[in-house]
Amino acid sequence: MSQIDVPLSRSGFGRTQRADNWWIQPLAVFLGLSAFIIYATWAAFQGQHFRFGPYLSPFYSPELFGAPNQGWFGPMPSWMPAWVTAAVLILWAPGGFRVTCYYYRGAYYKAFWADPPSCTVGEPRKRYLGERSFPLILQNIHRYFLYFALLFLIILARDVWNAFWFNGRFGIGLGTLVLLANLVLLTCYTFGCHSLRHIVGGFRDRLSGAPTRKRVYECVSCLNRRHLLFAWCSLFMVAFADLYVRLCSMGVWRDWRIV
Amino acid sequence: MATATFRIWRGDKAQGQFRDYNAEVAAGMVVLDVVHQIQMEQAGDLAVRWNCKAGRCGSCSAEINGMPKLMCMTRLNTLALDKPVTIEPMKAFPHLKDLVTDVSWNYKVKQLIPKFKPRPADAPDGTWRIAQEDVERVQEFRKCIECYLCQDVCHVLREHKMQEQFIGPRFLVHVAALEMHPLDVGDRLKDLRTQFGIGLCNITKCCTKVCPEGIAITDNAIIPLKERVVDRFFDPLSKLFRVFTATKT
Numbered sequence: 001m002s003q004i005d006v007p008l009s010r011s012g013f014g015r016t017q018r019a020d021n022w023w024i025q026p027l028a029v030f031l032g033l034s035a036f037i038i039y040a041t042w043a044a045f046q047g048q049h050f051r052f053g054p055y056l057s058p059f060y061s062p063e064l065f066g067a068p069n070q071g072w073f074g075p076m077p078s079w080m081p082a083w084v085t086a087a088v089l090i091l092w093a094p095g096g097f098r099v100t101c102y103y104y105r106g107a108y109y110k111a112f113w114a115d116p117p118s119c120t121v122g123e124p125r126k127r128y129l130g131e132r133s134f135p136l137i138l139q140n141i142h143r144y145f146l147y148f149a150l151l152f153l154i155i156l157a158r159d160v161w162n163a164f165w166f167n168g169r170f171g172i173g174l175g176t177l178v179l180l181a182n183l184v185l186l187t188c189y190t191f192g193c194h195s196l197r198h199i200v201g202g203f204r205d206r207l208s209g210a211p212t213r214k215r216v217y218e219c220v221s222c223l224n225r226r227h228l229l230f231a232w233c234s235l236f237m238v239a240f241a242d243l244y245v246r247l248c249s250m251g252v253w254r255d256w257r258i259v
Numbered sequence: 260m261a262t263a264t265f266r267i268w269r270g271d272k273a274q275g276q277f278r279d280y281n282a283e284v285a286a287g288m289v290v291l292d293v294v295h296q297i298q299m300e301q302a303g304d305l306a307v308r309w310n311c312k313a314g315r316c317g318s319c320s321a322e323i324n325g326m327p328k329l330m331c332m333t334r335l336n337t338l339a340l341d342k343p344v345t346i347e348p349m350k351a352f353p354h355l356k357d358l359v360t361d362v363s364w365n366y367k368v369k370q371l372i373p374k375f376k377p378r379p380a381d382a383p384d385g386t387w388r389i390a391q392e393d394v395e396r397v398q399e400f401r402k403c404i405e406c407y408l409c410q411d412v413c414h415v416l417r418e419h420k421m422q423e424q425f426i427g428p429r430f431l432v433h434v435a436a437l438e439m440h441p442l443d444v445g446d447r448l449k450d451l452r453t454q455f456g457i458g459l460c461n462i463t464k465c466c467t468k469v470c471p472e473g474i475a476i477t478d479n480a481i482i483p484l485k486e487r488v489v490d491r492f493f494d495p496l497s498k499l500f501r502v503f504t505a506t507k508t
Contacts, residue, residue: 017325017345102482106462116414119465120325120350128419132458140493143486194478198486206441208390224478 013114015122022118029111033104036235040091043242047085049249050242054163055175057245058182058238059087062155093148094238100142102194103231105131143195153190156183172259175244182234182241189230192223260285263340265293267305268347271356278302279343284335290346291319291330294358306357314471317406321358322347327408327469349411362407368426371454375437376445393441399479400436402472405429409466409476415459425456428466428476435480438487448491457484 016022043050043059050057051070063086065076071086098104109115116123131139160183163176190196201207201217208214223230247253260283269278280297291309298305310316312331319330324338324345338344352360381388409428415421426434434451437443451457466476474480490497 017322017347019324019339019342019345102462106464106477109461110463115461116418116463116465119412119414119463119468120322120327120417123414123418126419128415128421128459130415130456130459130461132452132456136461137458137493140489143489143494194482195486198483198490202483202486203490205439205443206390206393208393214392227478 012122013124014117016118016120018118018120022121026111026114026117029107032232032235033108033111036239039239039243040095043239043246044085044087044091045083046246047087049246050087052175052245052249052255053173054165055173055179055245055248055255056159056162057087057242058156058159058179058186059091059242060085061152061159062090064089093145094152097142097145097149097190098231098235100139100145101231102142103227105139142193143199146190146193146195146199149190149193153183153187156186159183166257170259171257174256174258175248177258178237178241178244182237185230185234185237188223189227189234191220192225192227192230193220194224194227196220197224261340263293263335264343265297266343266345267294267297267302267358268345269302269305269357270354272354275357277345277347284340286336288335289331290321290323290328290333290335290338290344293335294330294346306355306359308359315404317404317471320349320406320408320411322349322411327411329406329408329471332471349407351411351413351417352407364422365405365407365410365427365429368430369433371426371450372430372434372437373445373447373450375440375443377442378444387442389441396479397436397439397441399474400432402474403429403432404472406471408469408471412465412469413460414463414465415456421456421459424454425459428460428481430455431457431460431484432474432476432480435484438484448488451484452488452492457481457488460485 040059043057050060056063063071064073065071065080066086068075076084076086110117114124115128129136131137156179160176160179163179164170164172166173197217197220200220201210201213204213207217244253248255262281263284265280265282266277267280269275280301282293282296282301284293291307291312294305294307298307307319307330309319309331311318314329314332317329320327321330322328322345323330323333327349330346346358348354348358348360349362352362352364355361377387380386407429409432410416413427415425416427434447434455437445438447447455460481462477462482464477467474467478470476
């Protein structure tokens with residue numbers, strides 16, 4: 001029997017008795033989210049190579065202002081600063097949806113704020129306010145970003161439909177499948193949202209007597225159980241869809257026609 | 260028979276130290292078996308709280324290799340026995356002796372929560388009718404054995420010691436069981452926002468991770484309660500909707 005003097009009430013950043021590699025998960029989240037933010041920011045400010053044939057990058061959809069016959073409201077107004085692209089005008093909505101998402105909140109509080117770095121691991125700060133005061137109280141607007149995200153799904157579905165038509169003729173390219181996969185994953189992510197789960201039935205204590213509502217609630221709950229998976233898959237896919245369109249447009253990749 | 264080293268916290272009132280004990284281990288043993296063996300053979304004064312040895316009573320909560328776990332449900336073959344296995348008392352509660360903590364704060368918190376308040380009886384004989392599908396959601400919360408591992412792992416209580424402002428995951432689950440009960444007509448949303456401090460939870464899901472009953476504490480209890488608080492206090496559209504529809508839940 002030997003003796004080691006260690007105080008029971010430990011504190012201090014990173015201190016823990018955990019024997020596993022607890023830092024791997026927050027580090028992976030930090031690197032994954034950082035990579036996405038850097039790429040998305042870069043791509044949003046490019047303002048070019050976001051169209052290729054019938055494909056439109058999801059970062060630039062809807063194209064509110066753009067080339068003739070392509071922007072919803074015509075060309076970009078002349079008074080708009082040069083750095084404002086079609087992506088800059090719209091990315092606040094899906095970005096806000098992800099930033100206020102319950103899954104991502106838990107993940108980036110750990111990975112970026114170390115609040116805590118991981119379960120039972122010491123934190124760098126003594127003061128803690130949580131989500132009950134400014135600015136984090138603003139996370140409560142998540143459901144409003146959800147409404148925008150649902151609208152965006154309709155727009156992206158229209159883009160996928162357009163991606164099936166090459167110069168007026170039906171066809172399927174690899175880009176069509178990439179945009180379709182992006183739509184499916186984003187749909188699974190959005191329809192697994194905790195706020196949507198609440199809105200479609202979670203706010204009620206009784207779902208008996210409302211079979212349709214109950215069915216919808218169960219479907220959303222089923223996707224909600226895989227919210228983490230779809231959050232990451234859709235995040236990767238939306239960036240890859242932009243990259244695919246961009247590289248095809250730049251002539252680096254060739255779009256394979258399947259049909 | 261193989262031997263392994265168990266580094267157990269010895270002392271009282273947060274004063275003390277780890278002591279290493281070598282113990283013989285065999286297939287099928289759990290951490291509580293080893294602690295009992297050490298208590299019997301090497302440290303007769305080792306204080307440990309336990310009862311059922313079956314993961315039902317929630318008494319033997321401790322921190323094994325830094326993670327809150329039930330000692331009776333932690334099999335040795337899930338631990339790396341080539342290194343010392345640390346066993347400590349829970350950190351979120353006042354320490355009493357060795358592996359025992361004073362969890363009575365939890366009992367006081369429970370008394371703060373407004374009790375079950377059923378709607379008027381459905382039948383003349385004073386009974387109610389509930390659809391099975393309506394109680395299924397709250398039945399998950401009734402699996403809780405009150406081991407307080409979720410309270411222990413919650414950084415709001417453990418690291419920031421905000422016991423005065425936050426009731427913790429266990430009691431958010433309790434509130435959810437009452438709030439979502441199909442018969443209950445009580446209203447705890449204002450308390451949730453104010454004295455129960457639901458806004459302090461930042462959804463790290465550590466409570467869900469350590470729950471020995473597998474209750475989806477964050478996804479099925481805390482977030483739905485947060486959404487109900489948003490309905491009541493932060494969402495003007497929801498308020499408007501309630502005014503025009505007089506929504507009954």
